Amino acid sequence: MKTTVLGAVLAASLVPAIAAAQYPDRPISLVVPYAPGGTADALARVVAQELGKKLNQSVVVENKSGASGIIGESYVARAKADGYTLLYDATPLAINPAVNTLNFDPAADLHPLTMVSVTPNILVVPKNSTLNSVEDVVRQAKADPGSLTFASGGTGTVQFMAGELFRQGWKIDMLHVPFKSGGPAIMATVGGQVNMMFTNISSTLPMVKNDQLKVLTITSKKRSDLLPDVPTVAESGLSGYEAYEWNGIFVPKDTPEEISDKLEASIREVMAEPKIKEKFSSLGADVVASSQAEFKTFLDKEFAKWSDVVGKSNIKKNK
The missing domain is CATH 3.40.190.150 (Bordetella uptake gene, domain 1)
Incomplete structure (x- = not known):
């Protein structure tokens, strides 16, 4: 047995x-x-x-x-x-x-x-925006708190979190404008209804190439081969910043x-x-x-x- x-x-x-x-x-x-x-x-x-x-x-x-x-x-x-x-x-x-x-x-x-x-995400602004760098964003946000707006596909999305991490890191005040999804948020940025948006490089790169949007920075640790002239957020002065x-x-x-x-x-x-x-x-x-x-x-x-x-x-x- x-x-x-x-x-x-x-x-x-x-x-x-x-x-x-x-x-x-x-x-x-x-x-x-x-x-x-x-x-x-x-x-x-x-x-x-x-x-x-x-x-x-x-x-x-x-x-x-x-x-x-x-x-x-x-x-x-x-x-x-x-x-x-x-x-x-x-x-x-x-x-x-x-x-x-x-x-x-x-x-x-x-x-x-x-x-x-x-x-990585990229920080984009409308084609005719007077903002040309992270330094410009930080300078304006500190000079006139709450005057700058950033779009996202909703609270809790990567787009929002990248922006919030950026805002907290620089200790600046920016107004978050949530949309129902990323598509309308991007179009609002293209149209100038909002000042900027952190958005997925793959979904937005065509608009950058078509001169509809301007890129200020990228959220990766190093620069992207797709946008070799665009500095990282860390290079722009916010040490340790990364969002993917x-x-x-x-x-x-x-x-x-x-x-x-x-x-x-x-x-x-x-x-x-x-x-x-x-x-x-x-x-x-x-x-x-x-x-x-x-x-x-x-x-x-x-x-x-x-x-x-x-x-x-x-x-x-x-x-």
Whole structure:
């Protein structure tokens, strides 16, 4: 009887290992918690196609948009931890806990696999604006507090947070003008209804090239090859300033380590392919392809940074 029981225990313990060894044996769902057509969705589809080839299995992008990504994030956080439901998310994941009351904990309920890429924002002003540099913005804001306006796609968006981080760093007073989404905010900036906007480089670069908008600075640590003459915020005098729209891939917590490791390795191999790097670069994104540990360290800093920004502002947490 002891031998039978021991055999049964050993057999049961081998089930996860066998499942991991056979993984994946059916299609994988890559959940994007934003609407189709956006930058995150476009990049996710590039990754999904190549990852499917690498794993010899279909990787299907599934859009579950709404509530700044919370609907899709919550869906994956509650999904079975078997490696068949992945989350392709972005910076709002790290902002949401600071501005919304959630029914899950992003830091605890989702396991980071790899940070895929980072995309900097650029500070743009209308073509005919008298503002030509960060120095001009700071000078005017200090001379006439509250006279300058900055647009965003809404409180809690990366666009708003980049502007708020900028405002707090320089200790200046600017008026935030929220719109229902980023598109109307950009058009209001083009039309001069607002003074400026921090916006994703990939979505706004065509307007810059067409001379509809003027760029004052970029939010990355170093200058972009797409705009080599545009200085960073740090170069302009605000040391340590960085704000990105990052993309990363997650699985539910308790996903077997063997599966997480296989996914991480496969995704990093995909991101190392020259054609993938070229595609991401064309959209203004810099490939990172971090390890799980590196992504976790980055996320801890992101959660803390945006929580601090919200804490220093007068933002009221949504219930």
